[in-house]
Structure formats: C-alpha cells, structure tokens
Amino acid sequence: MKISIRIDSAAARAQLRRWGGEFREKVHKAVARAMASEAAEIKQEVRAHVAGKMAVAKKSFLKGFTAKVLAKDTKRLPALYVGSRIPWSGVHESGGQIGGRMLIPLHGRVGRKRFKAQVAELMRGGNAYFVKNAKGNVVLMAENIQEHDRPLAGFKRRYRKAEGVKRIKRGADVPIAVLVPRVVLKKRLDVTRLVAGRIPRLASAVQKQLERL
Incomplete structure (x- = not known):
C-alpha cells in the first residue's frame, strides 16, 4: 500500500x-x-x-x-x-477477495508456517481427514490419539476454550480447519x-x- x-x-x-x-x-x-x-x-x-x-x-x-x-x-x-x-x-x-481453495484454521490464530507443518505431520501419520458438517462446510478433522499429541496440542487447547470443555476424550474427533473456496476481506x-x-x-x-x- x-x-x-x-x-x-x-x-x-x-x-x-x-x-x-x-x-x-x-x-x-x-x-x-x-x-x-x-x-x-x-x-x-x-x-x-x-x-x-x-x-x-x-x-x-x-x-x-x-x-x-x-x-x-x-x-x-x-x-x-x-x-x-x-x-x-x-x-x-x-477490501478484496482471495480466490482458490484454502484451509483456514479454526478456533484461533496459527502462524502460517507452523500450521502448514502441523497439518503435514498429521497427514503423513494418516490422522487427518475431511468431513462435511451439517452446514455443508468441508472441515479437516484429526483423531485425538497419543501418537499425535504434539501437533494436536494447540488445536485441542483452542477447541476446548471455544467449546467450553475441560477434556477431550481419546479417540474423539478434533476439528482443525475449514476448507473454503475463497476468502472475502472487508x-x-x-x-x-x-x-x-x-x-x-x-x-x-x-x-x-x-x-x-
């Protein structure tokens, strides 16, 4: 600018x-x-x-x-x-619009490089999968398993804070990010x-x- x-x-x-x-x-x-x-x-x-x-x-x-x-x-x-x-x-x-499919982290901010590394680690471990929720949004999920406690730590903390829960059970699904076709910036x-x-x-x-x- x-x-x-x-x-x-x-x-x-x-x-x-x-x-x-x-x-x-x-x-x-x-x-x-x-x-x-x-x-x-x-x-x-x-x-x-x-x-x-x-x-x-x-x-x-x-x-x-x-x-x-x-x-x-x-x-x-x-x-x-x-x-x-x-x-x-x-x-x-x-204001403007950014086109192209993008993953937007849920429940708080995450640095771009850190987010990319965490998602890549979950993907390599086979613990990242997409689901479509009731609103029709495509959400990236991960299972709360011990092997991925480290890359999931920040996501779980922000998710607990957003949902007001004290603990996430083992094996429960944790929402990571939402896949969007574009981002509109006001x-x-x-x-x-x-x-x-x-x-x-x-x-x-x-x-x-x-x-x-």
Whole structure:
C-alpha cells in the first residue's frame, strides 16, 4: 500500500525553477524539514489506527507502516510517502477477495508456517481427514490419539476454550480447519482518509518554514 501526498502544484514547481539556485536549495530544504516534522506524528497516528481496527498478532506488522520524506530530487519539491513495507496490507484498505481453495484454521490464530507443518505431520501419520458438517462446510478433522499429541496440542487447547470443555476424550474427533473456496476481506482500514485529514496541518508547517527564509 502506497499513499503519496504532494502539496506542491504546477505553479509552485514553476516558481521553484524560477528561483535562483541558492534560494531554491533553501526552499527545498525548508519544505523537507516541515514534512519531516509532521511525518513522525503521521506515522504514529497510522499505526494507532491500524492497531485499533485490526487484531494485530505481530508487532512487525504495525512497524511495517511508515511515513517518510522523499527529497532526493532537488529539481522537484519534496513529497511525503505514507505506506507499508508489507505488500498485501493494501487489501485491508480497499477490501478484496482471495480466490482458490484454502484451509483456514479454526478456533484461533496459527502462524502460517507452523500450521502448514502441523497439518503435514498429521497427514503423513494418516490422522487427518475431511468431513462435511451439517452446514455443508468441508472441515479437516484429526483423531485425538497419543501418537499425535504434539501437533494436536494447540488445536485441542483452542477447541476446548471455544467449546467450553475441560477434556477431550481419546479417540474423539478434533476439528482443525475449514476448507473454503475463497476468502472475502472487508475494508477495515482508512489510512487514506487519515492522511488526507493531516494535509492542512502539513501545509501550515510548510508555510511557516518558508516564511522564515
């Protein structure tokens, strides 16, 4: 997800070209300073917004959202970049649909790599099978047997918590995941609106810096 906020217009860029070299450099630095002074707060606001709208399991996801000034091209006024280093985070800004059959863990979160390894271990041991429940959903099940206590431990714990049971009998079926044809993701973030709301303040900061020249 990338959001670029540029407050310079065609007239402003033309004026920048007309200014002398030394003064133009000062203007460029002044605009960059103003944007940098606001970027830190915008970054924190964006991260707080994401944390408030989503159940974030890993701090690295929040830290992926950043705001920085792009000011290397001295022939153009600086720009403010707001976005995330995580490519797929943008789907939460617009909503979307992921096609293809997927296994979605039941009763809580499981890391992708860990979930894949656990399911693979159950499959290799012949203790993973699909059933269709009363609602017509295809569910991956596993039998509660001693040989697979380790890969089943997390699934059993989350299942007991969800169902409010203290103990699962040996030989009982434990639901692992549901097989879905697609996943529809609703719009959960509105980073664009948040950043747009900061433009007046950003413009004011730029103007104050220019008035000091």
